Amino acid sequence: MKFVAVDYGLARVGLAVSDPGERLAFPLTTLHFKNFADRKALLNALADIIIAGKAEGVVIGLPLLVTDNGNNAITLTTRQVYNIAIRLKRRLGLPLFFMSEFLSTHEALADLRQARLVPHRRKAVLDQQAAVRILLSFLALAPDERMSA
Numbered sequence: 001m002k003f004v005a006v007d008y009g010l011a012r013v014g015l016a017v018s019d020p021g022e023r024l025a026f027p028l029t030t031l032h033f034k035n036f037a038d039r040k041a042l043l044n045a046l047a048d049i050i051i052a053g054k055a056e057g058v059v060i061g062l063p064l065l066v067t068d069n070g071n072n073a074i075t076l077t078t079r080q081v082y083n084i085a086i087r088l089k090r091r092l093g094l095p096l097f098f099m100s101e102f103l104s105t106h107e108a109l110a111d112l113r114q115a116r117l118v119p120h121r122r123k124a125v126l127d128q129q130a131a132v133r134i135l136l137s138f139l140a141l142a143p144d145e146r147m148s149a
Contacts, residue, residue, distance in 0.1 A: 004028065004055040005135035006046070007101060007127050008063075008081050013046060014127025016135045017053055025135040027128035028053070043084065047091050057094055060085050060149065061101030061134040085149045096149035099138040107133050 001022060007014035015028040029049065036042040050058060063077045081098075089096045111129055138146065 001056045002054060003057045003059050003135060003138070004050045004053055005059040005061065005099070005131040005138065006084075007061045007131040007134055008077070008084055009127060010077060012127045013042065014129070014131040015046075015049060016128060016131035017055070018135055018139060022139050025132045025139065027132055030127045043087055043091075046084075047088060050088075050092060050094070055094065057097065058088060058092065059097045059099050059135055059138045060088075061131070062098040063101050089149060097138065098147045098149050099134050101130065101134050 002020045003018040003022070005016045005018075005025065007016075011033055013031040013033075015030070016025050017028045018025050031042060031045060031049075033039075033042060036045065060081055062081055063075060085096055085098070088094075107130075111133075
């Protein structure tokens with residue numbers, strides 16, 4: 001099954017795609033909020049990319065903060081991700097999953113440093129690489145361990 005992963009942030013949305021065999025993940029693109037009139041236009045572009053990529057499922061990184069007592073805290077971005085998930089599910093009719101994105105951006109930055117990307121190039125692909133990290137974590141799960149949206 002081919003998946004597209006979404007790393008939804010306040011300024012940018014990073015996308016990654018898997019191979020149909022669910023073994024590999026590749027950076028796809030980054031959408032910048034500043035390039036769209038509103039969130040609806042960004043959502044339309046996001047849906048178009050998912051459809052064009054012939055995805056059979058969508059994985060959305062779920063940003064949760066771990067509190068001092070070990071519980072998860074819901075943030076503004078978490079609420080926005082839930083709303084985007086509802087809209088994408090309604091529009092696309094594809095299976096939709098959540099995957100914790102805990103430390104995905106930090107791991108992505110480490111990947112890019114290790115690849116010796118210069119700082120300005122890192123910023124351009126950081127969200128895509130975070131989506132790759134989210135997707136790889138998801139693909140490593142057994143199908144019955146995957147969290148449906």
